Amino acid sequence: MQPLYLLSLLNGMFGTITLSLLTILCGGVAGFVIALARISPLRTVAMAAIAYIQIFQGIPLLVQMGLAYFGPLLLGFDSVPPLAAATLAMSVFASAYLGQIWYGCLISVAKPQWEAAECLGLSRWQRMRRVILPQAVRIATPATVGFLVIIVKNTSVSSMVVGYHELTYNAKVINNATFEPFLYFGLAGLLYFLICYPLSVQSRRLERKFNVGNR
């Protein structure tokens, strides 16, 4: 095994982490908006959020990659950088799931909390920020950390349509040159494991920690 190949794998891992972080950032913001839209008192807004979640949870990430890559071309962009297209697709994907997860967390904050906040004369935004969100965040953290694992794993498909170079792509290129699949895909798998396993453990630990009341 040559050090050059190892370096290439680490380089790919850097690409994976970059895309994951961008996705968490953009997908998180979009997912929060979706979750808020989902509990909106305006029926049209809530219905739109439901449709968004159903559609993007019902088609594979790869198809979203294709739409994000070829869509902007129709709008007059000359070309889309692979990272931008991958981030766009991953963010839409992540926001559909995070929106659904966070919606569940928001409505699982006990009903009297909502009513009491209203009785105290708090505005909608005050009620959200000072009463509901602090409690919802607590409920949401384990599932959200768990979802980060899914984000990291799903970046592995982003070389297939848009051609973004990340860990899986680099492993495949190395394998094409050396044909030692067990070694290089094993190493790539190990690197994914090194990112994901601590997150999984953390997610489980948080779940145990926050779930004291239900034990």
Add this chain to the structure above:
Amino acid sequence: MAYEFDFGSVLASWPMLLQGAWTTLVLTFWATLAGFTVGTLCAVARTSGPRWLRLVVGGYVEVVRNTPLLIQAYFLIFGLASIGARLPIMLGVVIAMVVNIGSYTTEVMRAGIESIKRGQIEAAGCLGLSKAQIFLHVVLRPAMERVYPSLVSLYVLLMLGSSVLSAVGVEELFGVSNRVQSLTYRNFEVFIVLGAIYLALTLLLRGSFWVLGQLIFPRRRKLGTAL
């Protein structure tokens, strides 16, 4: 903006797309069937097996759940090919899917099995049910009924996830669409059509699982309540 959509030329390749969708469903069917069996066995091993077996299954679950499906497929299919075991591509893909979904099923089924109250099992023992009867009727079936919605979500995600396996050369729906793209040069339209087909497959799968659930859980059908 003067882009003219042209779905006609894409839809003209409907026999290919249909063939691809069929392959996707076939892959999903076998992977679901085998994956559920593997996962249930592993869940039983993990809840009541000897210590070493629990550790082995635990390791399998952790490794598979923390690495991407695509890497697993490359590892298994190219790996097996490199030591001379050249499987038919469909078989290789189903094996990769089973290895993947088996681990998720294990965790879900384990949660179900652990949710069965100890008193239920003791009561069944007092009523004179054999070990096998207790396991089948008192543990397994109610456990499965409880986690059925989660299982359905897993298998729908598996169907969507199978699209990445076009990377190892299987001609399922996504793989076929690559050919349609190079025939028509209508990339965006192809992806729109593809999204619509996958949405339809998702609904079809959810519907089928609903019917299946009604058939295998008569208690729920009669009482209309969750367990």
